[in-house]
Amino acid sequence: MTxxxxxxPGGVAVTRRRSVRDRNDAEGGARGGxxxxxxxxxxxxxxxxxxxxxRITPWLFLAAPLxxxxxxxxxxxxxxxxxxxTDWDGVSPDRENVGFDNYVQIFTRPELFRVFFVSGYYLAxxxxxxAVALYFxxxxxxxxxxxxxxxxxxxxxxxxxxxxxxxxxxxFFQDGGTLDSVLSxxxxxxxxxxxxxPTSANISLAGVSVWRFTGLNFVLFLGAIQxxxxxxxxxxxLDGAGRWKQFRHIIAPGIKPVISLSVILAISGSLSVFExxxxxxxxxxxxxxxxxxxxxxxxxxxxxxxxxxxxxVLLLIILLITWIQRRLVPDDKVDLV
Amino acid sequence: xxxxxxxxxxxxxxxxxxxxxxxxxxxxxxxVVLLPLAVVLLTSLKTSQEVGxxxxxxxxxxxxxxxxxxxxxxxxxxLTAFGNTAxxxxxxxxxxxxxxxxxxxxxxxxxxxxxxxxxxxFLIATLVPAVTTQVATFQVISGFGLVDTRWAPILLYMGxxxxxxxxxxxxxxxxxxxxxxxxxxxxxxxxxxxxxxIFPLLKPAIATVVIIKGITTYNDFYIPxxxxxxEDLGTxxxxxxxxxxxxxxxxxxxxxxxxxxxxxxxVIFLLLQRWIYNGFSQGATK
Numbered sequence: 001m002t003x004x005x006x007x008x009p010g011g012v013a014v015t016r017r018r019s020v021r022d023r024n025d026a027e028g029g030a031r032g033g034x035x036x037x038x039x040x041x042x043x044x045x046x047x048x049x050x051x052x053x054x055r056i057t058p059w060l061f062l063a064a065p066l067x068x069x070x071x072x073x074x075x076x077x078x079x080x081x082x083x084x085x086t087d088w089d090g091v092s093p094d095r096e097n098v099g100f101d102n103y104v105q106i107f108t109r110p111e112l113f114r115v116f117f118v119s120g121y122y123l124a125x126x127x128x129x130x131a132v133a134l135y136f137x138x139x140x141x142x143x144x145x146x147x148x149x150x151x152x153x154x155x156x157x158x159x160x161x162x163x164x165x166x167x168x169x170x171x172f173f174q175d176g177g178t179l180d181s182v183l184s185x186x187x188x189x190x191x192x193x194x195x196x197x198p199t200s201a202n203i204s205l206a207g208v209s210v211w212r213f214t215g216l217n218f219v220l221f222l223g224a225i226q227x228x229x230x231x232x233x234x235x236x237x238l239d240g241a242g243r244w245k246q247f248r249h250i251i252a253p254g255i256k257p258v259i260s261l262s263v264i265l266a267i268s269g270s271l272s273v274f275e276x277x278x279x280x281x282x283x284x285x286x287x288x289x290x291x292x293x294x295x296x297x298x299x300x301x302x303x304x305x306x307x308x309x310x311x312x313v314l315l316l317i318i319l320l321i322t323w324i325q326r327r328l329v330p331d332d333k334v335d336l337v
Numbered sequence: 338x339x340x341x342x343x344x345x346x347x348x349x350x351x352x353x354x355x356x357x358x359x360x361x362x363x364x365x366x367x368x369v370v371l372l373p374l375a376v377v378l379l380t381s382l383k384t385s386q387e388v389g390x391x392x393x394x395x396x397x398x399x400x401x402x403x404x405x406x407x408x409x410x411x412x413x414x415x416l417t418a419f420g421n422t423a424x425x426x427x428x429x430x431x432x433x434x435x436x437x438x439x440x441x442x443x444x445x446x447x448x449x450x451x452x453x454x455x456x457x458x459f460l461i462a463t464l465v466p467a468v469t470t471q472v473a474t475f476q477v478i479s480g481f482g483l484v485d486t487r488w489a490p491i492l493l494y495m496g497x498x499x500x501x502x503x504x505x506x507x508x509x510x511x512x513x514x515x516x517x518x519x520x521x522x523x524x525x526x527x528x529x530x531x532x533x534x535i536f537p538l539l540k541p542a543i544a545t546v547v548i549i550k551g552i553t554t555y556n557d558f559y560i561p562x563x564x565x566x567x568e569d570l571g572t573x574x575x576x577x578x579x580x581x582x583x584x585x586x587x588x589x590x591x592x593x594x595x596x597x598x599x600x601x602x603x604v605i606f607l608l609l610q611r612w613i614y615n616g617f618s619q620g621a622t623k
Binding site: 144 | 359360362363366367369370371372373374376377380392393394436437439440442443444447449452455458459462464465466468469470471472473474475476477492493495496497499502527528531552555556558559563573574575577578580588591592594595598599602603606610613614617618621
């Protein structure tokens with residue numbers, strides 16, 4: 001689909017013919033002595049397409065973006081890898097090379113390793129999240145009254161500031177807070193604090209993340225379902241396919257790429273949870289996540305080396321998952337060029 | 338989780354399962370979404386005594402009691418916070434738009450030797466989650482002496498937004514190159530073409546990027562939390578986070594602060610709904 005200068009057959013001829021004037025205007029005919037090439041082609045010898053200026057121009061446009069990309073993505077990744085083999089504290093000028101010691105620590109010290117289990121709660125939550133989002137996307141893809149109203153309500157949490165969400169749910173889970181009051185309407189009395197023990201705290205926090213992120217999945221699914229041509233359903237109905245069959249054979253294959261994307265976002269998301277638990281519990285009562293731990297190691301305990309190793313591990317896991325997903329679900333629309 | 342094969346309407350697509358169940362599930366979901374927010378709104382209108390005595394779901398005595406908002410706004414340094422956020426938003430959005438569109442222009446409209454390599458650099462960077470690299474990014478920022486300035490987040494938001502590059506790239510492909518060529522014939526150089534032809538035509542893509550970037554920047558907590566410690570450099574996220582200490586158990590003030598932060602998002606959402614849905618769908622799938 002790229003209709004670049006080189007593939008525009010009609011325009012090129014025009015360009016060549018007319019750029020004589022163009023070039024002479026621009027360069028004052030200074031390099032008009034390029035006759036040999038001129039004989040080889042019908043057009044002028046050095047059009048814009050072959051001028052040396054053209055080779056530099058893209059780099060003039062790319063200089064700033066590439067500088068930023070390299071400074072803030074590639075340099076940090078490289079230095080992070082190099083820190084991870086040292087015992088650097090982030091401040092002092094000297095550091096010892098400790099080999100793989102940091103990595104060994106991450107996988108052998110139970111208190112460091114435990115954070116991976118916390119991710120399990122968020123992973124389970126994202127299964128719920130995707131299922132709920134899929135359900136509402138399917139029902140709202142039909143003509144319903146107040147469709148846009150419900151769509152708006154379901155999506156809005158995704159736009160809310162994370163700190164505000166944290167406070168909203170701190171109050172929600174508080175003793176005698178929103179949740180307890182609602183439960184008491186239904187005659188359920190609860191006397192244990194929701195954020196009081198690791199299991200219930202992690203489930204509560206994972207629930208908040210379902211509340212927050214379902215909307216995004218929902219809108220993605222809904223968009224994918226609505227882009228399926230309506231004739232498909234009509235044809236299926238003529239063939240006597242019921243709703244369930246329509247879902248299985250039309251909707252499900254149609255939104256497969258989006259579901260696979262959501263799964264990958266869910267996995268990398270549940271490994272890098274930070275905001276909600278940090279704001280709500282600060283990582284107390286067994287709710288510490290990988291990122292909270294890394295940040296604490298680096299900025300509270302000055303263990304830059306160990307924190308870097310942890311970050312490298314997380315990066316590798318995420319790269320691995322992305323790679324597996326690309327292998328399992330070859331995305332035919334991955335086109336960059 | 339999916340519509341049961343119940344009612345079989347031979348013609349149009351209609352509500353599948355019993356419509357009642359469908360609406361019930363929608364109403365239940367709406368209640369789950371709105372209840373926590375509604376309670377915080379109620380709490381923000383109560384007096385401190387009402388919060389202490391009544392339950393969470395009790396109603397405020399005076400529905401127009403905005404004292405908590407005044408407290409939150411003044412004592413919570415919200416004005417400075419909104420100012421800082423606006424400053425960061427302005428520069429990082431402008432920067433993202435310029436950087437992203439320039440990159441897309443260079444990649445789509447030129448052929449150069451290292452094009453594949455440049456594309457690969459941008460592609461691979463999407464896989465590196467920013468949360469993981471902050472340990473080392475901090476050292477880079479501190480090497481520039483930018484820790485605890487507003488330029489740290491601005492540079493980071495500007496320099497690491499690859500999604501917007503993709504949005505621009507997709508859009509720029511749809512702009513016919515004959516326009517560039519015509520301008521070239523009239524003697525325009527590449528920069529003029531970018532500025533006078535491509536950039537104005539990118540408006541819809543720019544709108545998408547501004548919306549996504551605006552909302553994510555407005556909501557970001559992680560970067561300002563790591564890089565801007567000073568009291569007077571709070572953004573709305575970090576300023577709200579600091580409510581935790583001094584306001585302790587004063588839920589009415591915290592609630593008012595949270596509502597103050599949510600309100601602008603709600604207004605923007607109501608005004609720009611369609612753009613927002615499209616923007617975030619594009620942003621996530623690219």
